[in-house]
Amino acid sequence: MADMSEEPDIIRDPKYDPPYPQDFYRFWPKHVFKTILVLGLLMGGLGYLTFQFQVPMDSNMPPLPDEGMWVPAPEWYLFTLFQPFWYLTGEDVSWRPLFTFWVPVGVLILLFAMPFVFGRKRAPVEGVGVVKRTGLAVLFLFIWGAGIAGVVGSGYPAKTTGCPSCHNPMMGQRQALPPADMGKFYREAREQQIQVGRYRIGNTMGMGDSYKDANWQLRHFYEPTMTW
C-alpha cells in the first residue's frame, strides 16, 4: 500500500467546474469502501446462488421433471420475448409480427432516439424540486418494476432445470440429445410433426392444442409432464 499519510486535497477535473455542484468527497477512502461493500454483497449473493441452485449434471441421478420452477434462469428473458407464441394462436397468429417485430423495433428506435429528441438541452444544474423528484422516482420505479414483473411473470412457471429428468442417456440417444443437423430437422422432421401431429390430450392450459411448434415448446417448458 502506498504511503497515504501525505494525502493531497481533492483533485477536481475541469469537467466538474462550476456551475456543476461543488460538493465532493475523495475517492479514497470513502468511495473505495463503498465499492468494496457493494461488490462484496454481489459476490456473496452470487456465491450463495451458485452453491444453492445448481444445474443438475449427473446423468445417473436426473432431477425431477418439475425442478427449476421459480428459480431465475437466463431463459426467463427469452420467455418474455416469446410470449406472442403463447398468447397469439389460432386466428390471432396474424398479430404476432406486431409483438415480435414492430413493438420491439419501435422500443429500440425510441430508446436510441431519446437523447436526440428529449435531451437536446443540457440538464439544469439547479435540479428539480422534492415533489417532482419524488414523482420521477415513483414513475421509474414503476417502469423498472413492470420490466422485472414481465420477466418474472413469464419465466417463473418454467422448469428450467428439470429437462434432464427425461432428456438423459438412459432414455436413449434420440431422447438425450437434439439432432446434430438443425436445419434438416427443423425443415423436415419438425415441420412434419407440426403438420401431421396433433397434441393427443387436446387443448392444454387453455393455450392451444398444436404440436411441436413454438407454442407447444412453451407449453412443454411450462408443464413438461403434461405436454410431451
Added chain:
Amino acid sequence: MSGKFSNWLEERTGFRTWSRRKGAQAVPSHVGWFHYCFGGLSLFIIVLQVLSGIFMVFFYKPEPLEALKSIEYLSNEVTLGWFFRNLHRWGSTLLIATIFTHMIAVIHQRAYRNPRELNWVSGLLQFMVVFLLLATGLILPWDWRAYWSFSIWVDYFATWPLVGDFLKNFLLDTFSINRSFVLHILVLPLTLFILLFFHFRMVKKHGISEPL
C-alpha cells in the same frame, strides 16, 4: 531498508504519486448507493463472466454430440468445474437485470441528455450485445433446452415482415455449434470490449451527471 526500496520503486514507476492522485480524485457527493452502482456491478459481472468463461473454454467441445458430454465432464470431474459453470450461468442471469436497472437509473437521472448522447447510445449497444451473448451461450450445451431456444428464435424471426423468410433460412443454413461458439467467445466479447472502452472514455470525458 524498506524505505529505500520504496523510494527506489517510486523513482522507477511513480506508483506512489499515481495512487495519491487517484485517491484524491473528486467524487460528486450525490453519487449514492442505488443510482450509480449498477453500472459498476454490471462491469464486475462481465469480468466474472470472462474469467469463468476462460476456465470453461479449456474443457468445452463445440460439437453436437460432444458438447453436453464435455460440460458433464466439467461439472462432475473437474475440480470446481461445477462452481464456474453455475457461476457463469447465474452471472448471465443477473447481468441482464443489472444492466436494465442501470438503464432505468440513467433515464431517471436524465443522464442521457446533452452532452452524454454517445454514452447512452454505446450503452444501448452494449445491452444488445450482452443479450446476444446470452442467446448464443444458451445454445452451446446443445441439449434439448438449447434446441428449444434456437428453434423458437427461428420461428421468432420468421414472423418478421418482408425479411422473415430470409432470416429464417439464413439461420437454418448457417447454424452450427462451432459458429455459435466463435460468436460467444470471440466476436461478441470483442465487440463488447470495444463498446465498453468507448463508453468509459465518454464517462471520463463528461463525468458523472448532475443530480436531479
